Every structure is written in structure tokens, then in C-alpha cells.
Amino acid sequence: CLSHTHTALRQILDAFLIQTTRQAAMETNSLVTVHFINRNGERLTATAKEGESMLDVVVNQNLNIDGFGACEGTLACSTCHLIFEEDAFKQVDTVTDEEMDMLDLAYGLTDTSRLGCQVCIKKWMYGITVQVPMEVSDIRRQLEVGKQSKQ
Amino acid sequence: LPPQHHKLAEVDIYEKLPVPFGLVRFGVAPDHPEVKNVINTFTQTAHSDRCSYYGNVTVGKDVMVEELRQAYHAVVLSYGAEDNRILGIPGENLSGVYTARTLVGWYNGLPENRDLEPDLSSETAVVLGQGNVALDVARILLSPLDLLRKTDITENSLAALARSKVKRVCLIGRRGPLQVAFTIKEMREMINLAGTRPLLDPADFMGLGDALKDAPRPRKRLTELMVKTALEKPNEKEAGRWAAATREWGLTFFRSPLEILPAADGKRAGGIRMAVTRLEGSGETAKAVPTGEVQELESGLILSSIGYRSLPIDPSVPFDPKQGIVPNILGRVEGAPGLYCSGWVKRGPTGVIITTMNDSFGTAQSILEDLQSGTLALSDSKGGFGSLRSVLHSRGIWPTTFTDWEKIDAVEVAKGKAVGKPREKVVDPQEMLQLIGH
Ligand code: FES
Ligand code: FES
Numbered sequence: 107c108l109s110h111t112h113t114a115l116r117q118i119l120d121a122f123l124i125q126t127t128r129q130a131a132m133e134t135n136s137l138v139t140v141h142f143i144n145r146n147g148e149r150l151t152a153t154a155k156e157g158e159s160m161l162d163v164v165v166n167q168n169l170n171i172d173g174f175g176a177c178e179g180t181l182a183c184s185t186c187h188l189i190f191e192e193d194a195f196k197q198v199d200t201v202t203d204e205e206m207d208m209l210d211l212a213y214g215l216t217d218t219s220r221l222g223c224q225v226c227i228k229k230w231m232y233g234i235t236v237q238v239p240m241e242v243s244d245i246r247r248q249l250e251v252g253k254q255s256k257q
Numbered sequence: 258l259p260p261q262h263h264k265l266a267e268v269d270i271y272e273k274l275p276v277p278f279g280l281v282r283f284g285v286a287p288d289h290p291e292v293k294n295v296i297n298t299f300t301q302t303a304h305s306d307r308c309s310y311y312g313n314v315t316v317g318k319d320v321m322v323e324e325l326r327q328a329y330h331a332v333v334l335s336y337g338a339e340d341n342r343i344l345g346i347p348g349e350n351l352s353g354v355y356t357a358r359t360l361v362g363w364y365n366g367l368p369e370n371r372d373l374e375p376d377l378s379s380e381t382a383v384v385l386g387q388g389n390v391a392l393d394v395a396r397i398l399l400s401p402l403d404l405l406r407k408t409d410i411t412e413n414s415l416a417a418l419a420r421s422k423v424k425r426v427c428l429i430g431r432r433g434p435l436q437v438a439f440t441i442k443e444m445r446e447m448i449n450l451a452g453t454r455p456l457l458d459p460a461d462f463m464g465l466g467d468a469l470k471d472a473p474r475p476r477k478r479l480t481e482l483m484v485k486t487a488l489e490k491p492n493e494k495e496a497g498r499w500a501a502a503t504r505e506w507g508l509t510f511f512r513s514p515l516e517i518l519p520a521a522d523g524k525r526a527g528g529i530r531m532a533v534t535r536l537e538g539s540g541e542t543a544k545a546v547p548t549g550e551v552q553e554l555e556s557g558l559i560l561s562s563i564g565y566r567s568l569p570i571d572p573s574v575p576f577d578p579k580q581g582i583v584p585n586i587l588g589r590v591e592g593a594p595g596l597y598c599s600g601w602v603k604r605g606p607t608g609v610i611i612t613t614m615n616d617s618f619g620t621a622q623s624i625l626e627d628l629q630s631g632t633l634a635l636s637d638s639k640g641g642f643g644s645l646r647s648v649l650h651s652r653g654i655w656p657t658t659f660t661d662w663e664k665i666d667a668v669e670v671a672k673g674k675a676v677g678k679p680r681e682k683v684v685d686p687q688e689m690l691q692l693i694g695h
Pocket of ligand 2: 425426428507508
């Protein structure tokens with residue numbers, strides 16, 4: 107149907123545009139724009155430097171994410187847990203056993219979870235969006251609210 | 258209450274000890290300095306104009322919870338789990354029997370445990386329990402001294418550990434390898450600990466594959482690590498390390514303590530008698546039931562690490578003795594508007610820093626909601642610390658401040674620097690008070 111073709115076209119066009127902007131960004135400097143979805147759903151955009159860790163980005167850009175990076179990037183807390191989009195996840199450097207060990211303690215662990223202090227910003231990350239997982243307490247709260255509203 | 262979520266709220270923190278940071282200072286192992294980095298975040302919060310610290314005040318004794326509720330719009334109880342669960346078996350009072358937590362308090366400089374002087378003359382130590390605290394004490398007992406020397410372990414305990422005869426630590430669990438409570442990071446650390454070799458009985462780890470199929474990832478990875486260590490041939494480097502090791506540790510499963518046996522002198526512990534158990538049911542909820550068989554193990558150092566319990570802080574605060582928590586709904590203490598709880602008193606004594614952090618966010622969220630809904634009425638003004646200062650003084654209590662702590666901190670860091678440690682803790686509260694001119 108027409109709208110379908112239209113969407114498909116749009117997607118190709120968008121992809122192309124993103125590609126060119128990315129390239130432009132790459133050529134001019136090594137600043138990389140990345141987005142974070144905070145726990146409350148708010149979208150935070152940051153200009154990261156290539157080579158920084160995702161945790162550095164949150165700290166250096168003063169992104170307001172509660173309790174993020176409590177152990178300051180020493181693989182001892184899992185509060186820097188981030189959920190990646192599938193495609194981006196596949197491209198991120200491989201994960202070490204030690205990172206996996208800490209991830210095992212993270213809340214809301216997913217198949218595309220990583221610890222922000224172990225992921226380095228690369229040029230290809232331009233425009234990616236990562237999600238700060240919701241806390242269990244929030245989930246429980248929602249369930250609680252859900253229960254109440256059903257009563 | 259994170260300052261970023263409310264523009265005006267002021268928070269006063271009361272603490273029993275003169276110095277802040279509780280479990281991070283007194284519970285986290287000295288060889289885990291990374292975990293203590295959270296102190297930097299706490300310090301930032303404490304430096305906020307809207308946050309004050311009052312140490313050296315025992316709530317429930319120096320000031321009652323009722324008095325705090327009069328002085329503040331909201332009071333959050335976050336005093337953790339002070340009490341040890343007892344084994345409740347004969348011989349528990351013999352010398353050479355300690356709770357793992359007392360030992361932790363001793364090497365971490367907790368004032369009340371500083372004179373413990375544990376008897377470390379036994380070659381074999383037994384730890385009853387298979388959680389992270391059990392692994393912590395095992396690791397500290399077995400660590401090469403050169404590793405510990407660079408940590409903030411107290412001078413006193415370092416000297417005692419230097420004379421220690423302990424060569425072997427057995428961690429004993431009532432249930433099986435699939436029920437251990439420690440986490441993989443701590444297990445891997447133990448397996449890799451310099452100068453030690455693991456003693457794992459291959460029979461315990463065979464045929465676990467099936468049970469693991471549907472296990473969540475953390476349980477699966479943890480078990481796989483133990484299985485690999487117990488059953489696979491180590492690589493050359495590891496094999497060499499194990500052969501050269503002078504100390505060892507092991508996991509013993511399916512044993513439930515029955516009695517601590519006295520040594521020949523009748524005063525000290527000489528060993529432990531245990532019931533052999535088997536599992537009824539499977540997975541996390543499996544129960545250990547005795548088979549009728551009994552086994553003894555010789556050891557003069559027995560550390561129990563079977564969990565903690567919160568205690569009621571003050572008769573006016575509701576308390577559930579069975580669960581050992583303050584009954585609450587999302588951190589709101591039942592039947593006491595304006596009273597909240599967080600951490601181990603809210604949820605029970607389990608979990609790591611992130612668990613407790615999330616938990617405190619939850620309680621803070623409840624407070625914010627109550628402010629918004631008007632459940633917490635701000636109309637009547639409250640005097641805060643200002644209204645309690647003279648009451649406390651009249652009771653002979655002189656609270657310490659965060660600036661006081663920073664003086665003690667500077668002394669500790671300077672003392673530590675002289676001997677190549679991150680800090681040398683002051684362990685005597687009197688000395689702390691002297692340092693700040695109280
Ligand atoms: S900041 Fe603690 S694990 Fe990444
Ligand atoms: S290591 Fe001693 S009984 Fe297992």
C-alpha cells in the first residue's frame with residue numbers, strides 16, 4: 107500500500123541522512139552525539155568525546171541520572187547498567203567475564219545490557235540511544251498502582 | 258532524598274557512631290577499595306547546604322523516635338540489621354567461636370569489636386554459611402599479608418593475621434552447590450586468590466547441567482564457574498599456582514551444624530559436629546533435611562555467617578519480629594504517618610549496594626508523593642535539629658558534624674600514608690572525640 111512504500115522510502119531517506127550527518131560529524135571532529143533515556147522516560151542528549159566511557163559522558167556532561175556509576179567505573183557496583191539497541195549492542199566491544207559478573211547483579215538485566223563504565227564511545231555510535239533501566243522499586247510501584255486502580 | 262528532586266527539602270542525618278558511612282566503612286572488605294568509592298558520592302551529598310550530619314547520637318536512647326517526629330516533617334529509619342542470627346546449638350559460647358560479622362567489625366575497626374583478639378591458632382577454620390560475608394572472612398584469613406598491608410585493614414588485625422596459623426578455610430552450607438548465596442564476583446576472586454588453592458569435591462559438581470537449564474543467568478554463570486573449577490583440568494599456569502599454594506579453601510555442602518565440640522581443655526572449640534543433609538525440593542527454595550548420618554570436623558576457629566537481623570529501635574516504632582523488619586508499604590511505616598524506612602530494616606538483610614540504593618530511591622519517592630498529595634502537612638513548621646540541640650546537650654550528648662569527620666578523616670589518611678595504606682582507621686571513639694576537640 108502507498109503508506110507502506112512511503113514509510114519504507116522515508117526510512118531509506120532517513121538512514122541516508124543519518125549516514126551523511128554521521129560522516130560529517132566524523133570528519134569534522136571526534137565528538138559523538140548520544141542519547142540516554144532516563145528512568146522516568148526523559149530523553150537526555152549528550153555530546154561525547156571519542157574514547158570516553160559512557161560513564162564519563164554521564165559525569166562530564168552532568169546528566170542527571172540518580173546513583174549512576176557509584177563505584178566510579180571500577181566494576182564494583184553495576185549502577186552504570188545501560189540497555190543498548192540490538193544493532194548497536196552487536197557492534198560494541200566484547201564483554202569480559204568480570205563485566206558479566208557485575209552485570210549478573212544488575213536490575214532488569216536484558217540480552218543487550220552492558221555496563222556504561224566499560225563501553226567506550228566510538229565514532230560509529232553517533233546518534234545511538236541507550237536506556238537507563240528502571241529500578242525494581244519503580245516496577246513494584248507500578249504494579250502496586252496497577253493493583254490499586256483495578257480495585 | 259536526592260536534592261535534585263525537591264528544591265527546598267532539608268535533610269539531617271543522625272548516626273550512632275561519631276563517624277559516618279556505616280557498612281561502607283565497617284562492612285565492606287578492606288581489600289575492596291573500589292566499593293568504597295561510593296563514599297565520594299555520599300560526601301558530595303553531605304556537602305550540600307541542605308544536608309547536615311549529626312554523629313554520636315544513638316536514636317532510641319539519646320533521642321527517641323517520637324522526639325524526632327516532633328522535630329521533623331518526615332523521619333526515615335535506615336539503621337540496618339545489627340543483630341546476628343544465632344546458631345542456637347551447644348558449644349556456641351566456647352572460645353574460638355565468633356560470628357563472621359564480629360570478625361569483619363574487628364578487622365574493619367568497628368569500635369565495639371576492636372578488642373576481639375580472635376584466636377587464630379587453629380590450622381583449619383570453619384565458616385558456617387556460604388554467602389558473600391563468608392567469602393569475605395575466608396579471603397581475609399587466607400590473603401597473602403602483602404596484599405592486606407596495602408589496604409585500610411586495622412594495624413591491630415594486620416599484626417594478628419601475621420601471626421595467624423590458619424591454612425585452610427572450609428565454608429559449610431546446609432544445602433547444595435545450586436543454593437549458595439554468594440555472588441560470582443566474590444567466587445571468582447576466591448578462585449584467583451594468590452597463594453591459595455580451591456578444594457572442591459568433584460562429586461558435588463557432577464550432573465548439575467540439567468538443573469541449570471532453566472536457571473536465571475546469574476545462577477547459571479556462578480554454577481558454571483564452580484563446575485569448571487572443580488571438574489576441568491586447570492591450565493598450566495593455574496595448575497602451577499595451585500601446586501605452589503600454601504593455603505587452601507573449600508566448599509562443603511549438605512552439612513548442618515549440630516554442636517560445637519570443646520577441645521581437651523574444655524574451654525576452647527575443638528571441632529564441630531554436623532548432620533549430613535539431603536535436599537527436599539529443588540532450586541532456591543529447596544529444604545535441607547537430615548539423613549541421620551553425622552560427621553565431625555576438627556577446627557579451633559568457627560565463624561558463623563548465617564545472616565543478620567534488625568532489632569527494634571524504639572518501643573514506639575512498629576516492628577515485625579518474625580521477619581525482623583519494620584512493617585511498611587513502599588517504605589511508609591504502617592500506622593505512623595511521617596515515618597518511613599529504607600534499607601535492611603525495610604526489606605530484610607540481603608542485597609548489595611545497588612539493592613539498597615534502589616530501595617532508598619523508592620522510599621524517597623514515597624516521601625515526595627506524600628508531599629505532593631498533602632499527606633505530609635508542611636503547614637506546621639518544624640524546628641529540626643535546632644529544636645533538639647539543647648535537649649541533646651542537656652542529656653550530655655554532643656553530636657559530631659561532617660566537618661568533625663573530615664578532621665578525623667585527614668588524620669586517618671595521614672597516618673595511613675606514613676605506612677603505605679589508604680588510611681589507618683581510628684578505632685577508639687574516645688580518640689575520635691579527642692581529635693575533634695570534644
Ligand atoms: S560504575 Fe560501577 S560498575 Fe560501572
Ligand atoms: S575444605 Fe575442609 S572439609 Fe572441605
